[in-house]
Amino acid sequence: MMDVLHWDGTLSAKDFRIGAFAFAQKWESRNLAFPPWSWLPCPKHPWLAPPKEEGYLSLEKICISRPNEEEDIDQISQIETGEEETCCSGNEDVLDDATLVQSNHHELHYCDFQIVYSSTFRVPVLYFRAYCSDGRPLPLDEIEKELPACSSKELSKKKWTFITQEEHPYLKRPWYKLHPCGTAEWMKLLFLSDNANPKFEVVLELYLLSWFSVVGQVFGLRISFKISD
């Protein structure tokens, strides 16, 4: 039995699979507005020993275009707080965002997401790729326009060190991913900060849900936390 107090925030490949199934189940029961995640097995490579039931979670064709009205509401709430430096952007940026959304109004953009286990970092990694309704892939600067303003600001400050493009480990096509190297650290914080000493089974059950509450914010995706259980 793992001692959670000494846990390093990471998961084994086997635990990732358990956690992924728990996450997919909770997602399906709580996120009625979204399709469910699918678990897909990793394609086998003839030159490697067969993986022990390795796989990844996939969610396809999520519309990431934000409607005009939402943009206007964000603008109004920022002004009303009367703050000079808001979380998301200065007044100038808000006006720019509104203009961009209007010009893209008729074209909807979609995103495929995958949650893939990184054996290097021993944590889940979010991969994504975006495209138009006609299938044309969207480059990162186009995707950025669809992200919540807070995310775009983070992206522009870090200049592509936050999101990288690489060949997908299994599908061998270019995808983007969110950098996983800080994940273990903040996963530890999430579970160990309130002096509770949870059992590792509980941590595993909630791991991907907690993880997603952080990474999903980049895209403005969220899971209902209104727990019925």
Next chain:
Amino acid sequence: MAAESPNSARKVVVHLRATGDAPILKQAKFKILGTDKFAKVIDFLRRQLHRDTLFVYVNSAFSPNPDELVIDLYDNFGFDGKLVVNYACSMAWG
């Protein structure tokens, strides 16, 4: 848990808690309208700590979306009459 209140002007007590190596605020408790978004708490933290990149989360290992209403967070994660909001200065990404 909190008693139901029809009063839309109901305020929530928020307690900001430093974790990791984050600096501790002198003024760590305040009240905020339940109808305000969590973004307002994040903004406040960023201004108080003079940092843009903060990792902010609540009990039950959950990092709320900035659009969530404070009252919803209190109803689900609050206890003892307050909502504890943890913050750390580690980078979320990279």
